[in-house]
Amino acid sequence: MRKGSTSIASTVLFPDVLAFLLFLVQVQARNLNEADCSSSCGDIHNIKYPFHLKGDPSGCGDPDFEFSCVNNKTILEIFPGKYYVKNISYTDNLLRLVDVNFANGSCSLPSGSIENSDGFVQDVRYKGHVNYTTGSRIRFVKCSRNVTLQNNEKYYYNYTEVPCLTRNGTYTYAVLDGMYTAMDYPPTCSLVSLAPVDYHEDVYKSPTYEAIVKELQAGFDLGWSVECRDCSLAGKHCVIDDKAWDTRPIIFQCAKDYKELTQFEARLIIVGICVAGVIGLLLIVAVLVFVIRKYKKRNKPVKNLQNQQSSTL
Known part of the structure; x- marks a missing residue:
């Protein structure tokens, strides 16, 4: 044994x-x-x-x-763009990146889109642009018509023409993110790509293209997380620790698993609830029976005494 x-x-x-x-x-x-x-x-x-x-x-x-x-230049390739690494902060887990197409202040499109059309970095190794304020990215939009301010329509206030890419009846604009983003393009326009920037000026004031190029040339910050990569390898989602939103570096963790109940487990829970309900009901009935019997025993001597007194009289 x-x-x-x-x-x-x-x-x-x-x-x-x-x-x-x-x-x-x-x-x-x-x-x-x-x-x-x-x-x-x-x-x-x-x-x-x-x-x-x-x-x-x-x-x-x-x-x-x-x-x-x-x-002699450090390059990160991702999505499938290429970015010069200008600085690495191991304290804050941040990379300072500049798109190779903008590093020299040239007029061009981004080498790639590090964010999707909703403005989120999808690579699990890199958890997003740190500057989440309004106007944190430039969207490059191609249009079949010249976009001008007509009848004060909302989408036209921050469209800046990209001169080197506007030709042969096709117009390309750099659109600074503001209140109206991907869902608010004019019908004749479509998104080509986008690039993160650290723009802190008034997004309702249309900047010159020279100012936009300067912002693109300055680059942006991108965070990294080994923990998020490990979560992905384990088949789990990565989330920010609820207690560490304001910490640097940002602390990530694997999301807790919420396992769906099988049909058998669901039936077992229902049976358990029913059994518990029946037991509870029986206990209530037992208590009521006990109280009633106790009440009857307490009142019985009184009735007998009343009967004896009436027979004496």
Whole structure:
């Protein structure tokens, strides 16, 4: 009997012990990568975990967070654009990025759209543009007609023409995000791409294209999160910790799982509720019966005494 109990305990405990050991190995590997690996490219020094440069030794940094070094410039490729890395803040988990097409102040479209049409970064490794204030992105819109302010229509107040891309009857505009965004384009216009910016001026005052180029050339901040990447690999969603909205770096965690009940589990719960209801009802009836009987016993001597007194008289 003792031998059987020991075997069962070993079977139960072994997977937990193995999982714990694997966790320790992963943590140790992460610590080694963070402590021992560091590289540089141009003006960006101390490139360390989770980042690494293409061509670094195997096991240095995380392969999901890779930079390339081209002409002494650190480049991040994502969605499928290319961005110069201007700064890395390991304290705030932020990258300062500039689209390669805007770095020299040239007139062009973005090399890629790091955000979707709703303004959200979809890559689980990078959890979004930090500046969430109004006017945090430029939308590039192509139109088949010249957009002018007619009858004070709402969509035209912040359309700035992109001169190098307007030709052959096709008009391209840089639209600063404001109250009206993707769903408010004129019927003759469609979204081409968008680029995040740190624009803090009045979004209702249409800027010149030179001012827009200056904002694009200045770049934007993008946060990263190894935890969100790990949540995705585990098949879970990544959310901001409810207690850490104002912290830097922003703390992310895996969303809690809400398992749907099976049909059997749902029926079992219903049966349990019914049984509990029946038991509760029986208890109430039992209490009422007990109280009634006790009341009758208490009143019986009084009735007998009344009968004796009436017979005496």
